[in-house]
Amino acid sequence: xxxxxxxxxxxxxxxxxxxxxxxxxxxxxxxxxxxxxxxxxxxxxxxxxxxxxxxxxxxxxxxxxxxxxxxxxxxxxxxxxxxxxxxxxxxxxxxxxxxxxxxxxxxxxxxxxxxxxxxxxxxxxxxxxxxxxxxxxxxxxxxxxxxxxxxxxxxxxxxxxxxxxxxxxxxxxxxxxxxxxxxxxxxxxxxxxxxxxxxxxxxxxxxxxxxxxxxxxxxxxxxxxxxxxxxxxxxxxxxxxxxxxxxxxxxxxxxxxxxxxxxxxxxxxxxxxxxxxxxxxxxxxxxxxxxxxxxxxxxxxxxxxxxxxxxxxxxxxxxxxxxxxxxxxxxxxxxxxxxxxxxxxxxxxxxxxxxxxxxxxxxxxxxxxxxxxxxxxxxxxxxxxxxxxxxxxxxxxxxxxxxxxxxxxxxxxxxxxxxxxxxxxxxxxxx
Numbered sequence: 001x002x003x004x005x006x007x008x009x010x011x012x013x014x015x016x017x018x019x020x021x022x023x024x025x026x027x028x029x030x031x032x033x034x035x036x037x038x039x040x041x042x043x044x045x046x047x048x049x050x051x052x053x054x055x056x057x058x059x060x061x062x063x064x065x066x067x068x069x070x071x072x073x074x075x076x077x078x079x080x081x082x083x084x085x086x087x088x089x090x091x092x093x094x095x096x097x098x099x100x101x102x103x104x105x106x107x108x109x110x111x112x113x114x115x116x117x118x119x120x121x122x123x124x125x126x127x128x129x130x131x132x133x134x135x136x137x138x139x140x141x142x143x144x145x146x147x148x149x150x151x152x153x154x155x156x157x158x159x160x161x162x163x164x165x166x167x168x169x170x171x172x173x174x175x176x177x178x179x180x181x182x183x184x185x186x187x188x189x190x191x192x193x194x195x196x197x198x199x200x201x202x203x204x205x206x207x208x209x210x211x212x213x214x215x216x217x218x219x220x221x222x223x224x225x226x227x228x229x230x231x232x233x234x235x236x237x238x239x240x241x242x243x244x245x246x247x248x249x250x251x252x253x254x255x256x257x258x259x260x261x262x263x264x265x266x267x268x269x270x271x272x273x274x275x276x277x278x279x280x281x282x283x284x285x286x287x288x289x290x291x292x293x294x295x296x297x298x299x300x301x302x303x304x305x306x307x308x309x310x311x312x313x314x315x316x317x318x319x320x321x322x323x324x325x326x327x328x329x330x331x332x333x334x335x336x337x338x339x340x341x342x343x344x345x346x347x348x349x350x351x352x353x354x355x356x357x358x359x360x361x362x363x364x365x366x367x368x369x370x371x372x373x374x375x376x377x378x379x380x381x382x383x384x385x386x387x388x389x390x391x392x393x394x395x396x397x398x399x400x401x402x403x404x405x406x407x408x409x410x411x412x413x414x415x416x417x418x419x420x421x422x423x424x425x426x427x428x429x430x431x
Contacts, residue, residue: 006263006266006296006297006341007033008031008034008037008341014035014038016035016042016043019039019048021048021083021324021326022083024184024185024397024398025396027394027396027397027398027401028185028397032300032328032401033329036060036326036328036329036332037332039060040329040333040334044059044060044061045057045060045312045313045314046058046060053087054086054087055322056083056303056321057317057321057323057324058324058326059312059329059330061329061333061335062331062335062336062351063333063335064312064313065326065329065330066357068325069304069325069353069356069358069360070357070358071358072102074308075305075306075307075323076101077098077099077101077304078090078093078100079099080093081098081303081304082399083301083303083398084193084399086303086322092244096108096244097109097112097244097360098248098360102359105359108245109359109363111241111245112227112248112363113363115223115226115227115230116223116364116366116367117366118366120226121162121370122370124161124162125370125374128161128370128371129374129378131156132154132157132371132374132378133420133422133423134423134424135151135153135154135157136150136378136410136420137421137423139410139411139412139420140417140420140424142409142411143409144389144390144407144408144409145409146405146406146407146408147261147406148262148393148404148405149404149405151257151258151259152258152404153170153174154253154257154371154375155250155253155254155258156170158253158257158368158371159223159249159253159364160173162223162367163211163222163223163246163249164222164225165211173250176200177204177250177251177254178254179197179199179200180197180204180251180254181251181254181255181397181399182399183197183200184396184397185396185397186396204250205243208243208246211224212228212239212242212243212246224242224246227242228242248363252363252368253364253367255298255399255400256298256354256355256364256368258298258402259298259395259400259401259403260292260296260372261292261372261379262296262403262406263292263295263298263402263403264292264296264343265388266403267295267343268386269388271343273345274380274385274386276345281380281381284345284346285376285377287345287346287347287348288376289369289373289376290347290350291344291345291347293352293354293355293372294331294337294350294352295343296354296401297327297328297352297354298354298400299327299354300326300328301324301399302324303322303323303324304323305322305323306320306321307319327356328401330353331353336351337350382412383413383416384411384412385410385411386409386410386411387408388406388407388408389407389409390407391407392405393405
C-alpha cells in the first residue's frame, strides 16, 4: 500500500498539458508527485490557465520555491496565499498574519511569537500528552478504528489545551477548521465552497470573540490570556489582532498536525521503519520527526503575487501575476534531498520547507513539533505494531495533502494499557 501524496505510484510518462493543479481530484484520487517530478525536470516554472482570464505560475523546485516564499519585496502575501482566492483580493488582507507583508506582518506576529517560544510551549507538555492519550484510546478495543479521524483531533488536543478552550467545544471547532481547509470535500462542504468558507469563518470568529470577551475579565495562564497580557510598547493587542491570531493558530495546526502521523503510519505498516525507529530511538528521534514533516508536506501550496517583473528559471513572471509554490514538490527536489522518495529517519541535513520559509515561517511550529514529539513518543514507546485494515481516503483539497480516513488496528503494549484507560476514565469522571 502506498500513499500517493508522499511517493508516486509510478514514473510512467505524464502529459503535462493534461495536468490541472486546480483539480482537487488530482490530490484525492490522482498522483500529484508523478506530475511534479516531470515538471521539475522539464518545466519547473510552468504557467497554467484557469478559465479564459486567470492563471498562475507553478513552482516545483526547492531553489525557486524558497526564493518566492522568502523574498517579500518581490512577492507579496497580501492579495491571498491560497489558490481558491486566485484573482480576488483576500478579504482578510492587513488583518491576518498570513495576508500581510513585513513590516506590518512582523508587528502582528510579535505577540504570538512571544507566546510560543520553546520554553513557553514546553510547559504544556503534560497536558498535551494526556490529550494525545485520549485521542489514541480507541486502540484499546483491539478492533479497527479510524486512525485518520482520530488524528483530526490533534490540533485541538494541543491548541485547545493551550488556549484553555473547554473540551466540549473541540469537536465543532475541529469540524469548522476542516471546512476552512477543504470546503469542497464532500464530507465538509455545505454544498457550495464559498458558503462553506463563510460559515466556517463566521462561526470561528464569533466563538473566539466570546472567549476573548470573557477572558479579558478573568485572565489565566492559558495562551489567549498570554496574548491579551502582552505589552507592545505600552499598549495591549487589539481584539481584532487577538481573534486573527487565534484563528491563524487553529488553522495552522489543522493544516499540519493531523496529516503528518497518517503519512508516517503508511510507512510503519509497509516497511521496517517502525522497528528501526524504536530500536534506535535515542539517536534518530529528532531527525525522524523532521523526516515525517518533509514526507507528509501537508500544506500543499502557498501562493504569492509578483510585485514587479521577475525572471525565474528562464521564465518571465509579470508584475501582478500569481505564483504558486508546491511544497510537496520542493520537498522532493533531487538536487536538495538524496533519494527523495525514501522515508529516511536518519536524513541529515533535512532542509524541508514544510513550515514555509522567511518572514512567514509558521509561527506555530513550536507547537506542531512538540505535538509530533509527544505523539511519536507514544506510538514508539507504547505500541507493538499497526495494521491498516482497509482502503485509505485522501482529503479532497489542493491546499492540504493528507489522508482523512485510515482504518487501523493498533496493538497497545500490555504494560501500557493502563495509561490509556486512565486517560479515558479522567474524561468520564465529572469535574
